[in-house]
Amino acid sequence: MMRAQGGDREAYRYLLEAITPYVRALAARQVRNRGDLEDTVQDVLLTVHAVRHTYDPARPFGPWLVAIANRRIVDGLRQRGRIGSHETVLDTEHETFSASGANFQEEAVDARAVRDAIEQLPIGQREAVRMLKLEEMSLKDAAAVSGMSVASLKVASHRALKTLRKLFASQGNKT
Template sequence: MMARAQEGDRETYRRLLEDITPYIRALAARQLGNCTDIEDTVQEVLLTVHAVRHTYDPARPFGPWLVAIANRRIVDSLRRHGRTSSRETPLEMEQETISTPGANFQETAPDARAVREAVERLPAAQREALRLLKLDEMSLKEAATVSGMSVGALKVATHRALRTLRKLFGWQGNKP
């Protein structure tokens, strides 16, 4: 089937990919425990087969060629999982954000009107930098173009505005 697919038979190629998918899934499931990792790995194998299909030699068996590709992608997945799991820790239920209204509300948080009034008291450059970068979510480059300020000036103005608001409301760390 792969030889016919290399010759341009699209229907045969589609059937080949459909036929090898369960086999690839079984190979991945044997070595990977996580269901999302399995499906991601199957997709990576299929993409690799597609990308390197021209390297298949029709005079040789297809199975070993496919298994070699699959094993390499499975090992890549295991390495990736090992790297991320060594740096990540799973959240416990009490650490999860709760979606019920008011669950994440801070008793000491100022109301919106107080924040607006405090922002209005900031110097014009700080107020503009805060609006462009934090409220309008522009990039530094976009905000610099719109405001006519340099990127450095925008950074300084934003930093000073946030520092002033933190002091005013008694916030610690990076609350706003």
Template sequence: MNTSHHDDSARWSGWLAAAQQGDGAAYGRLLAELAPVARRMAVKAWGRNEDVEDVVQDILLTLHTIRHTYDSSRPFLPWFAAIVDHRVKDALRKRRRHQGRETAIDEIPETFLARPANTKTTDAMDLRKAVAKLPPGQRQAVELLKLQEMSLNEASTASGQSVAALKVAMHRAVKTLKGLLGP
């Protein structure tokens, strides 16, 4: 390690030790100096990439989260380099996972369905008639929760039913309405 890196590492170690004791100014100086170092280290391992700033932020967040684990009797730079290495490897794994699931599309082909989608329409009158056919508990749940747009707690207070009972009634009402109105 050259003298410059040794001096930096010693300075950073001192600042982090002070930050562990609650010195916010020392912690601010540490982060201000480490951000460009983290960026250079990430670019070296990651390459020039639009996501490198996300990796740098992840490195600094990790440093913040685990700063209490640093032992000031040990060298700072290897400890920090391990954080950078782990975060860069995590980002590379994440990128590979995403690339494995994504397909580049140069041109979106036009497709036509054999029959138009969503051709069945239900008008308001049909829906009102179907709601009127529901059992009283289900009808009340639909009226309070969907038509009057009450929250579950408000509907529970208004109807005297528990939140769980309203959820069950609403679920059954939707199922019944699907049957009445058809597919």
């Protein structure tokens, strides 16, 4: 570590390679999850890198390293404990999936009703909805294609959606 503090890159690389298995063994005593273990080891190595200037070459290196490692391990455990206390483990019984093929007839009817409703709109609103919502064009691209300004497209799209909402609300459908 003394040579690494002096700027010897090769000594620093060797130091990090040499302490990694030791740090991993220290962390493995308290961290059970392999992913968390590797994250903890990396956290310790990053901390060693960040505070390497605090090492006093007149003192032993081992206790300095163990003190840093133990603090970072405990900090990691606390953090994962805080996060874990707010999470719920999801098991397979918590999963819900709709049956494949379910509701296709309703979707076809809904799609047809939307297409029919769009066809009832004035041409400017119809084109705005088609380009912006159905074809997902950007405002800039739709303006270039249609010859309308961006502001006009926004207004036409807003009015079209307002009209469609009213139409479906009067039919008892919610969109």
